């Protein structure tokens with residue numbers, strides 16, 4: 001397989017993890033672009049990256065770049081995605097990939113026009129543990145899927161300097177952590193849950209602070225989601241079938257699950273992969289997809305999840321400043 005040249009647009013918390021993942025595989029990012037040039041220079045020095053762009057536009061125009069990893073705040077994704085795709089670059093963009101379904105549809109159209117891959121960096125789709133669990137489910141050892149329970153809670157300060165509660169940086173629990181819970185659910189359900197109801201409580205800044213979501217698809221598979229950005233909850237997923245249930249610990253980057261077979265009360269621990277290698281798995285799957293070897297990025301699920309989140313926010317009457325400008 002060709003050695004792809006990766007560039008990062010953004011050099012914050014998660015971009016550091018990408019650079020470290022590359023290092024672990026004995027590679028480096030090809031180049032870095034960032035809003036604040038000095039931060040890009042420091043990032044490049046830290047990871048031995050040889051190319052730093054003076055401005056972000058230079059990145060899109062660099063013929064040597066194959067794949068652009070975007071890790072800026074949610075509301076800035078679409079402009080960068082579009083520019084990258086127009087220049088024929090493959091794009092791996094951090095979650096949530098766009099603000100809403102309309103933006104995602106625009107981006108996909110461009111990706112198709114330019115024959116490049118567009119993908120969301122959703123670690124759940126790439127961790128070996130989930131791949132193993134899907135094999136077990138496919139073997140019918142657990143029977144039919146009935147119910148999924150998902151919790152995700154982080155305690156974040158009401159601090160407008162970070163992106164979590166800031167509406168101008170597309171903060172809020174749904175786009176920041178709800179996207180993980182919904183992606184998890186979508187990957188286990190046999191079809192999109194198109195029947196959705198929810199409750200929300202807004203933060204003082206006006207973004208969604210906590211929510212309860214109830215979902216069901218056409219065959220009656222159901223899921224409940226409990227989200228909060230202002231209280232810690234164990235990141236635990238539970239997937240119940242008619243012959244047993246799976247408890248998944250520390251998702252999204254899970255490496256351990258326990259299956260309880262209810263007919264005989266036998267329990268089986270499944271340990272697979274390594275949380276610390278989440279971004280390595282993601283990079284590997286992106287390259288498999290870009291090279292045409294196999295499709296591993298699940299943009300179809302990304303679409304389903306974005307459609308659900310867009311619909312939910314509509315029922316809350318909650319729009320981001322950019323969306324008010326669009327309408």
Ligand SMILES: NC(=O)c1ccc[n+]([C@@H]2O[C@H](COP(=O)([O-])OP(=O)(O)OC[C@H]3O[C@@H](n4cnc5c(N)ncnc54)[C@H](OP(=O)(O)O)[C@@H]3O)[C@@H](O)[C@H]2O)c1
Nearest residue numbers: 010011012013014035036039071072073074076094095096
């Ligand atoms: N942190 C995590 O564990 C994590 C995990 C998974 C996914 N993500 C996702 O990754 C993305 C970034 O998260 P992060 O935690 O890495 O954020 P972060 O540490 O705050 O870094 C944000 C990056 O975006 C740049 N930036 C900020 N505002 C910008 C703007 N208005 N226009 C252009 N660039 C801007 C910053 O550049 P400056 O140097 O100029 O400030 C910085 O490089 C989000 O989509 C998030 O949901 C994060």
